[in-house]
Amino acid sequence: EVQLLESGGGLVQPGGSLRLSCATSGFTFSNYAMSWVRLAPGKGLEWVSSIGGSGTGIYYTDSVKGRFTISRDNLKDTVYLQMNNLEVEDSAMYFCARALKGYAYYGMDVWGLGTTVTVSS
Amino acid sequence: QSALTQPASVSGSPGQSITISCTGSSGDIGGYNYVSWFQHHPGKAPKLILYDVTDRPSGVSIRFSGSKSGNTASLTISGLQSEDEAEYYCGSYTSNSVFYAFGTGTKVTVL
Numbered sequence: 001e002v003q004l005l006e007s008g009g010g011l012v013q014p015g016g017s018l019r020l021s022c023a024t025s026g027f028t029f030s031n032y033a034m035s036w037v038r039l040a041p042g043k044g045l046e047w048v049s050s051i052g053g054s055g056t057g058i059y060y061t062d063s064v065k066g067r068f069t070i071s072r073d074n075l076k077d078t079v080y081l082q083m084n085n086l087e088v089e090d091s092a093m094y095f096c097a098r099a100l101k102g103y104a105y106y107g108m109d110v111w112g113l114g115t116t117v118t119v120s121s
Numbered sequence: 122q123s124a125l126t127q128p129a130s131v132s133g134s135p136g137q138s139i140t141i142s143c144t145g146s147s148g149d150i151g152g153y154n155y156v157s158w159f160q161h162h163p164g165k166a167p168k169l170i171l172y173d174v175t176d177r178p179s180g181v182s183i184r185f186s187g188s189k190s191g192n193t194a195s196l197t198i199s200g201l202q203s204e205d206e207a208e209y210y211c212g213s214y215t216s217n218s219v220f221y222a223f224g225t226g227t228k229v230t231v232l
Contacts (some may be wrong), residue, residue: 004166035221037167037223039161044124044208044210044223044224044225044226045159045161045167045210045212045223045226046124046223047212047219047220047221047222047223050220050221059220059221061219061220062218062219095166095167097167100157100169100172104220104221105153105155105214105220105221106155106157106172106173106214107155107157107169107172107212107213107214107221108157108159108167108169108212109169109172109178110169111166111167111168111169112166113165113166114166
């Protein structure tokens with residue numbers, strides 16, 4: 001069974017940092033691109049970032065460029081999202097998702113339950 | 122950002138059919154057949170219910186169907202059931218400023 005488990009969320013002050021992790025199992029991790037998607041209170045899903053199976057092919061939404069860094073460890077079957085200089089607007093549930101058919105442009109086929117990030121003073 | 126446009130809410134009675142639209146541009150829905158639809162119940166993981174405009178993942182009910190015309194994709198839920206009450210999002214690859222765009226989301230209510 002394919003499983004994705006996010007962790008690392010929490011409460012942080014504006015300007016602070018967090019590192020989200022998404023541990024996976026049940027599939028050949030290196031064959032799949034992975035994405036992070038967030039859902040802010042009262043808003044809709046927002047794609048945040050994607051990374052190719054080999055660690056290349058990295059993309060970010062404009063609002064996080066220069067602040068967030070996506071990475072992966074294919075030996076640990078884990079994808080990360082390093083979030084620096086956090087803003088109140090970054091407060092959201094962050095979901096990890098596997099790429100449909102292995103490539104991020106196809107979309108996402110399996111999602112985790114998410115981890116909550118709250119940015120507040 | 123470049124969100125795709127969906128109606129905020131759609132409702133129907135049990136057994137009825139409803140359709141949710143998702144409008145984008147030639148840079149996303151109109152230019153590629155990479156449209157997906159996701160169902161999200163609060164507190165749960167979003168679930169892929171359609172991909173490549175019309176295809177259903179294994180295990181997804183045949184009551185869910187999709188189509189596309191020009192820059193607009195549509196999700197139809199037939200034989201509406203109480204368990205279908207959820208938020209629905211379309212999604213598509215986009216050659217516009219962002220790499221991937223989601224729709225604004227549609228709350229489906231079963232009356």
